[in-house]
Each structure stands twice: as structure tokens, then as C-alpha cells.
Amino acid sequence: MTIGIIGGGASGMAAALAAAEAHTAQVVLLERQSRLGRKLQATGNGRCNLTNLHAAEGGYHGDQPDFSRYALETFGPEETLSWFRKLGLFTTAEDSGRVYPYSDQANSVVDVLRFALEKPNIRVKLGFEVQRGRKTAEGFLVEGGGERLCFDRLIVACGGLAGTKLGGGMSGYQLLRSLGHKCTRLRPALVQLKTGWSGVVGLKGVRANCRAQILRNGDPFSESEGELQFTEYGLSGPVIFEISRDVCREPGEWVCRLDFIPHVSREELISALTARRETPLPAGELLTGILHNRLGRVLTQAAGVGLNRPAAQLDRGDLARVAEAVKAFEVSLTEPMGMDSAQVTAGGIVTREFCDRTMESRLVPGLYACGEVLDVDGDCGGYNLQWAWSSGRLAGLSAGRKDT
Numbered sequence: 001m002t003i004g005i006i007g008g009g010a011s012g013m014a015a016a017l018a019a020a021e022a023h024t025a026q027v028v029l030l031e032r033q034s035r036l037g038r039k040l041q042a043t044g045n046g047r048c049n050l051t052n053l054h055a056a057e058g059g060y061h062g063d064q065p066d067f068s069r070y071a072l073e074t075f076g077p078e079e080t081l082s083w084f085r086k087l088g089l090f091t092t093a094e095d096s097g098r099v100y101p102y103s104d105q106a107n108s109v110v111d112v113l114r115f116a117l118e119k120p121n122i123r124v125k126l127g128f129e130v131q132r133g134r135k136t137a138e139g140f141l142v143e144g145g146g147e148r149l150c151f152d153r154l155i156v157a158c159g160g161l162a163g164t165k166l167g168g169g170m171s172g173y174q175l176l177r178s179l180g181h182k183c184t185r186l187r188p189a190l191v192q193l194k195t196g197w198s199g200v201v202g203l204k205g206v207r208a209n210c211r212a213q214i215l216r217n218g219d220p221f222s223e224s225e226g227e228l229q230f231t232e233y234g235l236s237g238p239v240i241f242e243i244s245r246d247v248c249r250e251p252g253e254w255v256c257r258l259d260f261i262p263h264v265s266r267e268e269l270i271s272a273l274t275a276r277r278e279t280p281l282p283a284g285e286l287l288t289g290i291l292h293n294r295l296g297r298v299l300t301q302a303a304g305v306g307l308n309r310p311a312a313q314l315d316r317g318d319l320a321r322v323a324e325a326v327k328a329f330e331v332s333l334t335e336p337m338g339m340d341s342a343q344v345t346a347g348g349i350v351t352r353e354f355c356d357r358t359m360e361s362r363l364v365p366g367l368y369a370c371g372e373v374l375d376v377d378g379d380c381g382g383y384n385l386q387w388a389w390s391s392g393r394l395a396g397l398s399a400g401r402k403d404t
């Protein structure tokens with residue numbers, strides 16, 4: 001039995017290894033780029049956050065939120081880690097549940113997968129871009145670069161549109177649509193948010209822990225706590241990724257309210273600032289020792305307090321305004337960044353057209369899909385790669401086991 005897998009990313013490699021466990025299977029892994037796992041190599045800022053110990057159905061989104069349940073229950077974080085351990089990868093987990101390779105290098109993950117793929121019944125074809133695929137009486141005919149290949153089973157693991165510079169594209173959606181499947185609206189998720197606030201330019205590169213709350217027309221929309229990063233255009237970092245889904249999709253006034261010191265009350269902060277009045281320091285140093293210096297000065301100015309004024313001259317109203325800026329700083333939002341900056345695609349191929357127990361198409365027997373191409377996207381922190389491993393493995397095992 002021949003099994004063709006389109007896409008040598010996270011889910012495609014997991015599918016290939018699982019399919020090859022069936023000894024009768026001849027697996028061919030087709031990757032359009034010159035190496036396997038190009039996007040995988042860039043994940044987690046080059047560290048690859050390969051799973052999260054808490055990854056379970058509740059951390060995933062899409063039109064059919066429970067579609068991911070079976071794959072995650074049968075091959076969840078624990079099984080994934082012992083699978084990787086067998087492949088030779090040592091890992092380490094943070095308190096948050098995020099798991100990284102012990103080497104702290106995403107390369108290690110790609111390497112152990114690459115080594116494992118060196119099996120007599122797996123052939124890897126790099127630089128092979130599948131342009132067309134169709135069902136025939138015998139199975140599937142796949143075409144690319146002037147070559148035609150025939151398979152009994154076909155697994156589409158082409159990934160999503162996010163991270164376009166790393167290989168994200170429309171290919172998987174187009175292939176599956178040409179085989180009769182439907183696709184939902186695609187949006188960037190786990191993405192930076194742009195702001196109209198010009199002050200952000202001066203904060204480029206500054207990181208801060210905070211509680212971030214998104215408001216739409218003054219009403220709470222989403223909230224999270226964690227690390228924020230200022231960029232040239234707006235707001236980034238895990239705390240923003242976590243709450244970026246569907247922000248600015250509807251018309252309205254969108255605002256991000258930031259509390260830069262969530263575990264300290266306004267009163268405590270005001271009394272700390274009051275102590276600064278006893279010093280000969282200028283107001284520009286009011287928040288020194290509390291926040292990043294650049295951020296402290298921007299917030300003090302935003303509170304309407306001149307940076308050169310002597311701290312000793314500030315009254316309680318001035319200090320209250322500075323404390324307000326620290327605890328509830330509002331930044332207007334205009335739109336999310338595009339797909340090229342997003343970590344994952346929200347939306348994708350309609351999951352109701354696939355069986356959640358096998359990842360096989362309900363419309364085209366022998367056709368499978370896995371990973372980001374499907375309408376499943378996960379929270380920030382290792383959830384998306386976990387979905388790639390879980391769904392890829394399930395698709396590969398099912399394709400390898402299916403009776404002819």
C-alpha cells in the first residue's frame with residue numbers, strides 16, 4: 001500500500017512516522033521547500049515550544065471545538081513527550097506547562113524527526129511542490145514539477161496561511177477544495193495588534209509584565225496576563241497573542257487597557273510614589289525601580305506630569321494620575337497584523353467533513369488531513385504544535401491501518 005503525504009512540516013512528519021509503522025505501507029513525504037520542518041525550526045523564537053502539559057480540547061478553537069478531543073485524548077502531551085523521548089529528544093517544562101527541547105534549540109526537534117524518517121519504507125522528496133491532486137479509480141494522482149505520482153492513500157498536511165515567509169500558504173486549502181471540501185473564513189490568530197498611538201514608537205523593544213484587557217466600545221472583550229512587548233507598530237508578546245483572536249474584526253472602538261503592576265493596588269503604588277517626593281529627583285525618575293525606565297517616563301508624561309519637574313513639587317493629584325497611567329493605560333487598536341506575522345491561522349477546512357477518530361475525509365475515502373490546514377487553532381504556548389503531532393499521528397496511523 002502506498003501513502004502519499006503532502007507537507008513535510010510538523011504534522012506531515014508525525015503522519016509519515018505513524019503511517020510507516022504499518023509494515024505493508026510505502027510512505028512518500030513530499031515537501032516543497034529544500035528542507036523539512038522549516039517553520040518548526042522558527043517556532044518559539046528558535047526554541048520550539050513543542051507542547052504544553054495542559055493542552056486539551058478546551059484550548060482549541062474552530063467551528064467544531066470538540067473535533068480535536070479524540071486526537072488529543074489518544075495522543076496528548078504525555079504520549080507526545082514519551083514519543084519524542086524514544087526518538088532521542090530530551091525536553092524540559094516550564095511552570096506554565098510550556099515544554100521546550102532541553103538543548104533550547106528548535107533544530108533538535110527537527111533533527112530527531114529527520115533521523116527517525118530514515119526508514120526503508122519512507123521516502124522523502126524535497127523541493128517537490130504538489131500543484132494538483134485528484135481521485136482516480138486506483139487511488140490518488142498527485143502532480144508537481146512535471147512529475148506524476150500515484151498513491152492508494154493521500155494525507156494533506158500542508159499547514160495554514162500564517163507565517164507566509166516560513167512556508168505558510170494557500171496550497172492545502174486549494175488542494176482540499178479541489179477534492180470537494182469547503183473552507184471557512186481564514187483570519188490571523190496569535191498575532192500582534194496595531195495601534196494608532198504614536199507613543200509606541202519610543203517604546204519599541206520594551207518588554208513588561210502586565211494584565212491586558214481588550215475593550216470593544218467600552219465593554220470587556222478578552223483579558224490575559226503575561227509578557228507584553230512593544231513593537232514599532234503596536235503590541236506583541238504572549239499576553240497579546242493570547243487575546244488577539246478576532247480583535248478589530250467588528251466595527252467599533254477597540255482599546256487595550258494595560259495594568260503594568262497588576263498585583264499592587266493603586267494605594268500601595270501612590271504611597272511608593274509619595275516616598276519619591278522626599279528625594280531631589282525629577283519626575284522623570286518617579287517610576288524608576290518599578291518599571292522599565294523608558295516605559296516609566298512615557299507613562300509619567302502621558303499622565304500630564306512634566307519629566308523635569310522636581311518630584312518634591314508634585315501634589316497628590318499628580319501622583320494619582322501617574323498611578324492611573326500605570327494601572328489602566330489605554331492604547332487604541334486599529335487592526336491585527338497580517339498573516340505573515342501571525343503564528344497560526346484561525347479557520348480552515350471544515351472539520352465536519354472529516355472523521356475525528358481517523359482524520360479521514362467523509363467525502364473522499366482514503367483522503368486524510370491533519371494540522372493547521374483544518375479549522376482548528378490552539379491557544380498560545382505549545383498548543384498548535386501539539387495539535388500537529390496529535391492529528392498527524394492519528395492520520396498516519398489510520399491511513400496505514402485502513403483496509404484496502
Ligand SMILES: Cc1cc2nc3c(=O)[nH]c(=O)nc-3n(C[C@H](O)[C@H](O)[C@H](O)COP(=O)(O)OP(=O)(O)OC[C@H]3O[C@@H](n4cnc5c(N)ncnc54)[C@H](O)[C@@H]3O)c2cc1C
Nearest residue numbers: 007009010011032043044049130159163371372382384385
Ligand atoms: C513564527 C512562528 C512561531 C511559532 N511558534 C510556535 C510554538 O512555539 N509552539 C506552537 O505550538 N506553535 C507555534 N507556531 C505554530 C506552529 O508552527 C504551526 O501551527 C504548525 O507548524 C502547524 O503544523 P503543520 O504541519 O500543519 O504545518 P507546517 O508546519 O507549516 O508544515 C506544512 C508544510 O507543508 C509544506 N507544503 C505546503 N504546501 C505544499 C505543497 N503544495 N507541496 C509540498 N509541500 C507543501 C510547507 O512547505 C510546510 O513545510 C508558530 C508559528 C510561527 C509562524
